[in-house]
Amino acid sequence: NAGVTQTPKFQVLKTGQSMTLQCAQDMNHNSMYWYRQDPGMGLRLIYYSASEGTTDKGEVPNGYNVSRLNKREFSLRLESAAPSQTSVYFCASSATGEWNEAFFGQGTRLTVV
Amino acid sequence: SQKIEQNSEALNIQEGKTATLTCNYTNYSPAYLQWYRQDPGRGPVFLLLIRENEKEKRKERLKVTFDTTLKQSLFHITASQPADSATYLCALVAYSGAGSYQLTFGKGTKLSVIP
Numbered sequence: 001n002a003g004v005t006q007t008p009k010f011q012v013l014k015t016g017q018s019m020t021l022q023c024a025q026d027m028n029h030n031s032m033y034w035y036r037q038d039p040g041m042g043l044r045l046i047y048y049s050a051s052e053g054t055t056d057k058g059e060v061p062n063g064y065n066v067s068r069l070n071k072r073e074f075s076l077r078l079e080s081a082a083p084s085q086t087s088v089y090f091c092a093s094s095a096t097g098e099w100n101e102a103f104f105g106q107g108t109r110l111t112v113v
Numbered sequence: 114s115q116k117i118e119q120n121s122e123a124l125n126i127q128e129g130k131t132a133t134l135t136c137n138y139t140n141y142s143p144a145y146l147q148w149y150r151q152d153p154g155r156g157p158v159f160l161l162l163i164r165e166n167e168k169e170k171r172k173e174r175l176k177v178t179f180d181t182t183l184k185q186s187l188f189h190i191t192a193s194q195p196a197d198s199a200t201y202l203c204a205l206v207a208y209s210g211a212g213s214y215q216l217t218f219g220k221g222t223k224l225s226v227i228p
Contacts, residue, residue, distance in 0.1 A: 004156075031214070033216065035218075040220070041220065042202070042218050042219060042220030042221055043157070043202065043218040044218075045215065045216070045217065048215065050214075058215070059217075090156050090157075092156070092216075094216070099144075099145055099162060099164070099206075101147065101159035101162060102147075102149075102157075102159065102204075102216055103159070104156030104157050104158070105156055106155060106156055107154075107155070107156055
């Protein structure tokens with residue numbers, strides 16, 4: 001029962017490098033989310049996808065792109081990493097309907113130097 | 114602008130006492146409010162959900178209240194134990210259009226239960 005799986009768990013990038021954070025869920029959920037978590041700032045929504053084929057911006061989308069590859073997978077891409085993107089990134093998913101709980105992955109700790 | 118505030122960054126409490134955490138919001142019309150627990154190095158884990166037409170919800174030692182007039186939720190842990198030490202996050206579920214919902218989190222309150 002894997003739930004939400006994120007890869008990688010840790011990553012160090014140099015400023016200007018690009019990378020894609022992968023997220024997959026095996027619960028047949030329609031909605032998927034990407035958050036970043038910084039000390040003192042809490043969890044902030046970057047992008048979300050209400051269903052396969054749709055994506056919407058959250059609170060802090062600048063510098064990121066997303067792809068909802070299929071129902072299971074939702075990736076987050078940093079095209080040109082900046083030190084301000086040093087953070088812990090969490091992917092989450094939930095079933096359709098506002099009453100449903102979100103299930104989170106274990107997080108990706110990203111450092112941009 | 115929309116805000117979710119969890120009043121205390123940190124709360125220390127003696128084992129056996131009741132811990133009460135507060136979540137206030139402004140400029141939201143949430144359909145639901147959720148509480149999560151987060152342990153260091155882990156993702157948040159869902160604890161409880163309360164609907165806008167519910168005043169109170171209980172689950173074992175946990176109790177949540179939701180007052181849409183005051184725009185506030187209270188989260189109680191009774192008979193607290195050191196194992197309850199964690200960061201607790203409130204989250205608002207609000208309709209964002211086109212059949213989708215956003216889940217927006219407060220910054221969390223770090224609870225430490227002292228033996």
